[in-house]
Amino acid sequence: xxxxxxxxxxxxxxxxxxxxxxxxxxxxxxxxxxxxxxxxxxxxxxxxxxxxxxxxxxxxxxxxxxxxxxxxxxxxxxxxxxxxxxxxxxxxxxxxxxxxxxxxxxxxxxxxxxxxxxxxxxxxxxxxxxxxxxxxxxxxxxxxxxxxxxxxxxxxxxxxxxxxxxxxxxxxxxxxxxxxxxxxxxxxx
Amino acid sequence: xxxxxxxxxxxxxxxxxxxxxxxxxxxxxxxxxxxxxxxxxxxxxxxxxxxxxxxxxxxxxxxxxxxxxxxxxxxxxxxxxxxxxxxxxxxxxxxxxxxxxxxxxxxxxxxxxxxxxxxxxxxxxxxxxxxxxxxxxxxxxxxxxxxxxxxxxxxxxxxxxxxxxxxxxxxxxxxxxxxxxxxxxxxxx
Numbered sequence: 001x002x003x004x005x006x007x008x009x010x011x012x013x014x015x016x017x018x019x020x021x022x023x024x025x026x027x028x029x030x031x032x033x034x035x036x037x038x039x040x041x042x043x044x045x046x047x048x049x050x051x052x053x054x055x056x057x058x059x060x061x062x063x064x065x066x067x068x069x070x071x072x073x074x075x076x077x078x079x080x081x082x083x084x085x086x087x088x089x090x091x092x093x094x095x096x097x098x099x100x101x102x103x104x105x106x107x108x109x110x111x112x113x114x115x116x117x118x119x120x121x122x123x124x125x126x127x128x129x130x131x132x133x134x135x136x137x138x139x140x141x142x143x144x145x146x147x148x149x150x151x152x153x154x155x156x157x158x159x160x161x162x163x164x165x166x167x168x169x170x171x172x173x174x175x176x177x178x179x180x181x182x183x184x185x186x187x188x189x
Numbered sequence: 190x191x192x193x194x195x196x197x198x199x200x201x202x203x204x205x206x207x208x209x210x211x212x213x214x215x216x217x218x219x220x221x222x223x224x225x226x227x228x229x230x231x232x233x234x235x236x237x238x239x240x241x242x243x244x245x246x247x248x249x250x251x252x253x254x255x256x257x258x259x260x261x262x263x264x265x266x267x268x269x270x271x272x273x274x275x276x277x278x279x280x281x282x283x284x285x286x287x288x289x290x291x292x293x294x295x296x297x298x299x300x301x302x303x304x305x306x307x308x309x310x311x312x313x314x315x316x317x318x319x320x321x322x323x324x325x326x327x328x329x330x331x332x333x334x335x336x337x338x339x340x341x342x343x344x345x346x347x348x349x350x351x352x353x354x355x356x357x358x359x360x361x362x363x364x365x366x367x368x369x370x371x372x373x374x375x376x377x378x
Contacts, residue, residue: 001219001303002191002296002300002303003193003220003221003224003300005191006221006224006296008226009225009226027372030233030372030375030376031190031192031372032191032195034297034369034370034372034375035192035195035196035346035369036195036198037198037200037295037298037310039312040257041257041355041356041357041367041368041369042355043349043355043370043375044374045375047365047373047375047376047377047378048376048377048378049376049378064378068229068230069227069294086378088377098291098312098372099288099290099291099292099294099312099332099333100291100293101192101288102287102288102289102290102291102292102295103288103291103292103294103295103310104256105288105292106225106291106292106295106296107191107195107295109190109193109226110299111191113363114190114191118372121292123225123228123287123288127314133196134378138254140377143288144288152262156222158364160232165229166231166232167230168230176192178225179230180230181223181232183216183220183223186219186223186232186234186236187216187219187235187236187237187238188235188236188237188277188329189237189323189325
């Protein structure tokens with residue numbers, strides 16, 4: 001059931017880096033994004049795929065991880081993503097991208113979970129650095145990076161009380177806790 | 190498989206309006222959005238649900254349908270959505286909503302397809318009118334409307350040749366055709 005997939009699809013930030021993901025798998029995931037809805041069917045999104053240690057390292061160097069864990073600089077060597085899908089907006093097709101990248105990223109991550117992988121959407125990216133390192137032509141706007149790998153952390157959802165603190169946190173066992181608002185608190189009419 | 194669900198999840202604009210959708214189903218769909226990723230886990234999204242003819246009519250009056258079919262004013266009475274989920278951004282939580290509404294909408298629509306329903310994301314909304322008609326407090330920004338119902342049209346994907354026309358179109362049998370770029374045309378690295 002879709003609900004199971006959605007519940008399993010937690011944002012993962014530590015991975016078994018030695019478990020490679022091949023290019024074919026990345027293409028299958030992009031295909032899920034490709035077949036998803038696109039504003040006015042303009043299909044403004046373009047993709048850069050990465051699953052080699054060298055390219056992965058370049059991308060990793062431009063990412064910021066887990067804003068709510070300021071003492072944690074991000075996954076250490078050995079626990080980093082095995083692959084990335086960079087989602088770009090093609091400004092020669094449109095200047096605005098609406099929410100197409102969110103739609104596509106969600107399709108791709110659900111597909112990753114179905115393959116016993118996990119991932120995380122990252123919007124905090126040093127865009128100029130990434131554009132330079134990957135030699136991304138100026139016409140493309142970097143929208144979102146999807147990190148992928150074999151999960152090496154446990155993530156649990158818990159109830160966020162009304163007006164409680166929504167920040168995720170880690171316990172002593174390194175389990176990652178994600179407080180989520182209740183259904184009755186987000187439905188306003 | 191997820192791919193089947195994604196392929197079945199076409200944007201639907203004509204429905205069996207007499208096939209009602211109950212509030213419980215809408216809540217289940219919102220719950221799929223609730224359990225999906227949210228930028229910095231801020232969970233800025235709030236939802237207004239509609240499945241009564243009166244409320245549906247108010248929402249319908251503020252929507253624009255199918256920009257690529259200028260001669261079609263939208264679904265006629267009898268073919269309109271049976272329900273809506275209005276996705277709002279709560280500006281008291283954040284002033285920006287990233288792409289959270291796309292992520293949530295995709296989860297909800299995949300959930301709708303799993304229930305043999307269909308839907309369409311609509312961003313072309315007379316926002317001031319909708320806010321007035323539904324008495325939406327000023328703190329909420331209208332982000333996206335998800336229309337839902339039992340599909341009453343056939344939608345097919347076809348190959349979009351490079352530099353071809355991406356606009357969807359209808360044939361004489363009223364089948365809706367959606368040209369999609371090829372995987373090799375959207376993967377640039």
